[in-house]
Amino acid sequence: MKLNIEGAIQIEIPSEFKTYVSEEHFANCIQCGCHLLDDDKEYFIEKIVKDNQVELEYAICTDCMEKVDIKLSDESKENIKNFMESRSTNMISNLILMDAGETDYKKWLESCIVTGEPFANDDEYQIAAHCVGKKMVLSIMPYKISFKAMEQMQDLLSAQTKEELDNFKKQNLDLPPELFQMLTKKPFVFV
Numbered sequence: 001m002k003l004n005i006e007g008a009i010q011i012e013i014p015s016e017f018k019t020y021v022s023e024e025h026f027a028n029c030i031q032c033g034c035h036l037l038d039d040d041k042e043y044f045i046e047k048i049v050k051d052n053q054v055e056l057e058y059a060i061c062t063d064c065m066e067k068v069d070i071k072l073s074d075e076s077k078e079n080i081k082n083f084m085e086s087r088s089t090n091m092i093s094n095l096i097l098m099d100a101g102e103t104d105y106k107k108w109l110e111s112c113i114v115t116g117e118p119f120a121n122d123d124e125y126q127i128a129a130h131c132v133g134k135k136m137v138l139s140i141m142p143y144k145i146s147f148k149a150m151e152q153m154q155d156l157l158s159a160q161t162k163e164e165l166d167n168f169k170k171q172n173l174d175l176p177p178e179l180f181q182m183l184t185k186k187p188f189v190f191v
């Protein structure tokens, strides 16, 4: 899975997208363990934040993400695509920021990419970024998505896809049960 990053500005990865405890770069893919900090290595960073605490964070390389994508059923993919297209206002605003050459990544995170709603202080949300080596790409990503929107998207997944994703997470993410439960409420939403 490769996103088109032509023309997109790349900035130093901000601390919000470094590891929570030590504020270092994510150095390895959570699934295959490959090294992520080479200049041309593409990967995604994802974090779930609840009550201002990072509940979960990891980086996953594009090759592994592609394997997750293959596990999604065609029906689920189509549902998500239609859903995102019907709520694309905020995604377009990210692309407008990109076209304008904006370099302040915080502008990408001001409101939910799905609902367009601004965030209150204690909201639960997910943030995701697309990185290349030690740089973060400013394109449709980074984005911030509310828990409410994550739940709406979960409803679009077929039973088969939910099972595939649950298995993937069980096999690859070494999580305490309560976190695992929370994570399985949300789909991967890289589009």
Ligand SMILES: [Zn+2]
Binding pocket: 029, 030, 031, 032, 033, 034, 060, 061, 062, 063, 064, 065
């Ligand atoms: Zn990997």
